[in-house]
Amino acid sequence: MEISLIVNGVLKTVHIEDENTPLLWVIRDILDLKGTKFGCGKSACGACTLHVDDEAVRSCSYPVKFADGKRITTIEGLGDRENPHPVQQAWVEEIVPQCGYCQPGFMMATAALLKKVPKPTDEDIDKNIINVCRCGTYYRMRKAIHKAAEIQTEKDSNESNMV
Numbered sequence: 001m002e003i004s005l006i007v008n009g010v011l012k013t014v015h016i017e018d019e020n021t022p023l024l025w026v027i028r029d030i031l032d033l034k035g036t037k038f039g040c041g042k043s044a045c046g047a048c049t050l051h052v053d054d055e056a057v058r059s060c061s062y063p064v065k066f067a068d069g070k071r072i073t074t075i076e077g078l079g080d081r082e083n084p085h086p087v088q089q090a091w092v093e094e095i096v097p098q099c100g101y102c103q104p105g106f107m108m109a110t111a112a113l114l115k116k117v118p119k120p121t122d123e124d125i126d127k128n129i130i131n132v133c134r135c136g137t138y139y140r141m142r143k144a145i146h147k148a149a150e151i152q153t154e155k156d157s158n159e160s161n162m163v
Contacts, residue, residue: 003068008077019065024048026064035075035104046131049105050074056112075104087111090148098135106131110145119149
């Protein structure tokens with residue numbers, strides 16, 4: 001079976017034997033994008049979170065057949081060193097990661113949240129960011145989520161002033 005995906009803005013066509021193969025394995029093993037992590041394989045921990053058409057999705061249990069023709073954004077496509085996404089910038093400024101393994105999933109979940117709720121409350125964060133961090137960096141992540149919202153608001157304001 002042939003599946004076409006727009007991954008981080010680039011059209012990719014992959015040949016898959018089983019259309020129920022989790023999107024995670026297509027991203028990691030076929031497209032060689034290693035930022036999206038395998039955690040539990042049961043959609044419980046969130047380490048594998050990426051975006052499908054701007055929605056946060058746990059890719060370990062998302063059959064690739066459902067991604068056909070859709071826009072996929074991985075942590076590699078969120079931003080880069082020269083132009084980091086506000087979430088990535090906040091994560092660095094707040095020194096969030098400890099081991100760091102789960103952090104791409106948290107950042108992707110946060111970026112999706114901020115698209116829907118630009119200024120999240122602690123309650124919004126608790127309801128929407130339900131990933132698991134074995135190191136327990138939740139306090140720093142909460143600070144970073146609020147910081148990312150501030151950075152995004154400032155960035156949006158600056159961009160609207162340029163128009």
